[in-house]
Amino acid sequence: MNNVSSIPRKPDVQLTSPLAQRLHLKLDYDQLTNCMRCGFCLPACPTFRETGLEQESPRGRIALMKAVADGLMSPDQAFQDQMNHCLGCRACEPACPADVKYGQLIEQARDAIEDEVKHRIPVRGLRRTVFEGLFPHRKRLKVLGGALGFYQKSGLQKMARHSGVMRMFPKHLAEMEKVLPEASANGVVEQIGTIFPAKGETVARVALFRGCIMDVLFAQTNVNTVKLLSEAGFEVVIPNEQVCCGALHAHSGEMELARSLARTNLSVFKEAGIDYIVSNAGGCGALLVEYDHLLHEDSEHAEMAKWFASRVIDVSQLLHEHGRIPVFAETEERTSGTVTITYQDSCHLRNVMKSSNAPRQLMKQVANVNFVEMKEADRCCGSAGIYNVTQPEMAGEILSHKMEHANRTEARYLLTSNPGCLLQMKLGVEKHGAAGEMEVKHIVDFLYERICHHD
Ligand code: SF4
Ligand code: SF4
Structure with missing residues (x-):
């Protein structure tokens, strides 16, 4: 058992910059001091592997955060860049023998930075449009999906590519445009409704988390998820009032917006009377399964968040552990061998x-x-x-x-x-x-x- 006097306390330091004060307030000091600097996480970290630089590693980033929290370092632009270079992939967590919750630390750091840093007006406008004006609003996403689908199917996309207009965009965005799947305003609910029965005897009643971008760019995958679950014996409901999970918000330092979206999802899924909440997108599922942590300081919603998080499961895991798995085969028409x-x-x-x-x-x-x-x-x-x-x-x-x-x-x-x-x-x-x-x-x-x- 921990001796209370041995638990390191956040030092009472005088910090002059508002960002340093905000970081001092938000960073979980127990997690910072849990890091024993062993370095086991370094080989797992993609940014360390690419650069070989300590400051691009989990251990290095934790040391930077702690130095700021201890008042030994100012959170200058270089500090902020290091926080932004982290992929948030969390490969460092399973590698860590001290169970340091690095994912929480990086979210706290980014949340503090977003609270204090003044972005240039275009960046600020873009962030507000995407995080507040678009992702939380299903109807607006559908309009965007419809417009993008029209652009792709009407010949406008071909014209844009041949005219060279795409060269006006940064290279990586122009490359990304080439691989975008066909977008649509018709998501999974518009295609198959809000309840889909199980084939044969029902194993369980589950709810699909359809995602925001997922349901615009990958609606067919959502439909296939429901039908696959049905084949495996699950009755599937798709609550139509659900909203974006908030993962992109949380990873970008917009924690309050992420919490607000989470609260909406709690009540929507609670009303659905289900055994599991199924995700088919690892990025969304990882935040959904941590709604209990996201809302742990919200006394009104903390219990419901625990209920929600305990029911979240990935589609593959649900099929593998609880489903009647159908027979799958690569067919002769598609291949002459394996x-x-x-x-x-x-x-x-x-x-x-x-x-x-x-x-x-x-x-x-x-x-x-x-x-x-x-x-x-x-x-x-x-x-x-x-x-x-x-x-x-x-x-x-x-x-x-x-x-x-x-x-x-x-x-x-x-x-x-x-x-x-x-x-x-x-x-x-x-x-x-x-x-x-x-x-x-x-x-x-x-x-x-x-x-x-x-x-
Ligand atoms: S979450 Fe960041 S620090 Fe951890 S392994 Fe991924 S890139 Fe490295
Ligand atoms: S493995 Fe864990 S304890 Fe060791 S340096 Fe990395 S974060 Fe710190």
């Missing part, structure tokens, strides 16, 4: 939701498929929410190393469990891979298309 597949872990699914075995077990059950493990499949692909947009250089370097490993598998299909990873890997195949020979897919789409006996 087909090789590989898998890129979603960092948040693996490191936060602790689900890396279930997707692999499901893939290995598909007949006529040869599963080849990609070297370092557990390492981040560089997507990391909007990291590939805000830190394109580091994201690009990480992706090019990732593709060296992916190409060595000679896989026909590269599967993922998160929309951000899926887009990043599509970009990787386009830039460094065998475009036309390797296809990137969500694991749900791959499995659903290979169910042997659809009714």
Whole structure:
């Protein structure tokens, strides 16, 4: 048992800058002092591996945070850059023998920075538009999906590409535009309604967390998720009042907005009367499963947040552990022999939701498929929410190393469990891979298309 007097206390220091005061207030000092500086986390960290620099490692970032909290260092621009260079992939957490909650520390640091830093007017406007004006509003996202779908299908996209107008955008955004899937205003509810019955005897009643961007760019994956769950014996409800999970907000220092979205989701899902809340996006699921921590200081919602977090599960894990798994097979029409597949872990699914075995077990059950493990499949692909947009250089370097490993598998299909990873890997195949020979897919789409006996 801890001797209370041995628990390090946040020092009572005089800090002059408002940012230093804010960091001092928000950083969890127990977590900072839990780090014993062993360095076991360093080999797991993609930014350390790319640069070899201590300040680009989890241990280095924790030391910087502690130096600021102790009043030994000013949180200057270099400090802020180090906080922003972190992918938030949380690969350092499973590697840490002291169980340091690094993910919480980096969110606290970014939250403090966002509270105090004055962005330039265009950046401020963009952040407000995206985080407050768009993501929390389903109707606006649908309008955006419809407009993007029109741009893609009407010939405007082709015109924009041929006219050279895309060259006006930063290179990485123009590259990203090329791999965007077909957007639509019709999400999963518009396509199949809010309740979908189980096939055969019902195993459990579950709710789908449809996501915000997921339901605009990957609505078909949401539909396939519901149908796959139904085949496995789950009745699926899709509460239509649900909102964005708040993950992008939390990772970008907008913690209050993330909490506000979480509170809406709590009541919506509580009313649905379900056994599980199913996520098919590792990035969303990782925040949903931590709603209890997100709202632990909110006495009115803390209990309900615990209820919510305890029911969140990834679709692969639910199928593998509780479902009647259908028979899957690669068909003769698609291949004359076996087909090789590989898998890129979603960092948040693996490191936060602790689900890396279930997707692999499901893939290995598909007949006529040869599963080849990609070297370092557990390492981040560089997507990391909007990291590939805000830190394109580091994201690009990480992706090019990732593709060296992916190409060595000679896989026909590269599967993922998160929309951000899926887009990043599509970009990787386009830039460094065998475009036309390797296809990137969500694991749900791959499995659903290979169910042997659809009714
Ligand atoms: S979250 Fe990822 S990038 Fe950030 S310090 Fe940990 S391992 Fe490194
Ligand atoms: S592994 Fe944990 S305790 Fe060791 S340096 Fe990294 S964060 Fe600190």
